Amino acid sequence: MIELFKKILLFLMIFAVFNDAMVTEYAGETVLKLITQLFIVVHLRDFYYIIIGQKTAVMQSFYTMMLVVLAVLLFSNLLYFDVLLDFNLKRMVSIFAIFVYVAHYKEFDQMLYVIWFTMIVSSIYAYFGDTVEEYTFRKSGGNEDPNEYAAQLLSVMFITVYLFNKNKNYYFLLGSLSFFMYSLLYAGSKSSFIFLSLLLVIIAFVKRDVIMNYIFSMRGMTGSIIIFAILAGVGFMMSGDSAISGLQERAGSTGTFEQRLIVWSAGLEMISDNFFLGVGFGEFSDHVGDYLRSYLADEAHASHNVFIKIFAESGIFSFIAFVVFIFLLFRSKYYEIVHSNYFWVYLSSLAVILMGLTVPTLHHKDFWVSLAVLANVIYQFEFDDIYSENSNTEVVDEDRTYITQI
Numbered sequence: 001m002i003e004l005f006k007k008i009l010l011f012l013m014i015f016a017v018f019n020d021a022m023v024t025e026y027a028g029e030t031v032l033k034l035i036t037q038l039f040i041v042v043h044l045r046d047f048y049y050i051i052i053g054q055k056t057a058v059m060q061s062f063y064t065m066m067l068v069v070l071a072v073l074l075f076s077n078l079l080y081f082d083v084l085l086d087f088n089l090k091r092m093v094s095i096f097a098i099f100v101y102v103a104h105y106k107e108f109d110q111m112l113y114v115i116w117f118t119m120i121v122s123s124i125y126a127y128f129g130d131t132v133e134e135y136t137f138r139k140s141g142g143n144e145d146p147n148e149y150a151a152q153l154l155s156v157m158f159i160t161v162y163l164f165n166k167n168k169n170y171y172f173l174l175g176s177l178s179f180f181m182y183s184l185l186y187a188g189s190k191s192s193f194i195f196l197s198l199l200l201v202i203i204a205f206v207k208r209d210v211i212m213n214y215i216f217s218m219r220g221m222t223g224s225i226i227i228f229a230i231l232a233g234v235g236f237m238m239s240g241d242s243a244i245s246g247l248q249e250r251a252g253s254t255g256t257f258e259q260r261l262i263v264w265s266a267g268l269e270m271i272s273d274n275f276f277l278g279v280g281f282g283e284f285s286d287h288v289g290d291y292l293r294s295y296l297a298d299e300a301h302a303s304h305n306v307f308i309k310i311f312a313e314s315g316i317f318s319f320i321a322f323v324v325f326i327f328l329l330f331r332s333k334y335y336e337i338v339h340s341n342y343f344w345v346y347l348s349s350l351a352v353i354l355m356g357l358t359v360p361t362l363h364h365k366d367f368w369v370s371l372a373v374l375a376n377v378i379y380q381f382e383f384d385d386i387y388s389e390n391s392n393t394e395v396v397d398e399d400r401t402y403i404t405q406i
Helices: 002-018 020-027 029-042 044-052 057-080 085-103 108-128 146-167 170-187 190-206 208-215 218-238 242-253 256-273 284-290 306-331 334-338 343-355 365-391
Strands: none
Touching: 002 020, 002 029, 002 085, 002 108, 002 365, 020 029, 029 044, 029 085, 044 085, 057 085, 057 306, 057 365, 085 365, 108 146, 108 170, 108 365, 146 170, 146 190, 146 343, 146 365, 170 190, 190 208, 190 343, 256 284, 256 306, 284 306, 306 343, 306 365, 334 343, 334 365, 343 365
């Protein structure tokens, strides 16, 4: 009964962090906070055993990063007295707890289905919901930012492929990917399509032998023709859709890139003036106005880059700790992962980091959930390697054999 309650809490937590605006609108901000607080309290014992247990290099770097950021936050508060200490401590505790738990959750596939379902609901909400502004076609799903919504969609598209290699259901694969791609059009993020193209190039390079063998097999040729026909038909039906025309118009007329260059330039000046401690955790938007060389509306004052954000807000030491964590996350067990079904999970987390180059999601819990799923994969490999060494037996995992899968 207790385990069932924990699973329900995990579902509610994941749903809430990916759809915070939706939950706030229909249930209230108090409920949103209560879900996270209840999740932390119920799992306190689990956190204790996770923290004192076996640690991968990735988890050690994560713990180090959080300690460095915490130390900078506390020291900044002693110096300036204007840092929102209580609010930021709660935010850090939430990020820490969610990342640690997700990175060690044993029923991995079940958790990914929860994320998939959450994004299905988010996309349905976006389809029937209003646009973010009256004058635009863009929608944001269960959160307030279309660009963050696009990052979530990119991530879950690759999770869908991972799950397909488990359930072998082509209706699930084609239906989900078509739906998420359609939703991505309504998010209207130009960056998402640039990074999607880059990720497809990575797939073509890493899995070139598997792809060629599949395409030139009779089954592969038949399947490719059917998939191409379906996609062509869907594309034809959508050609007059407002999302298509809106995205084309936005690509040709928007000044978003120029605005981000202005903000990035201001962020670099902010870093130069606050090199060691930053301006304060979560304080970028409140200080960037002092460094802007051109006028920007208040809603454009976000950093639009997770790396600039952490450097400008928390200084050089936090930045180095964050970069080391990201490096280890994507370097650890790389060769094992890319030759397994977990490659798609790797891509889902990579998509979030790439989108982080243009979206300031550093303080958002869904960002850390998306990274934690890759940390979970690395933990599985590390744990199985230790188990195998101790028992002198080979651990067999179907997700590690990719050669016969799409």
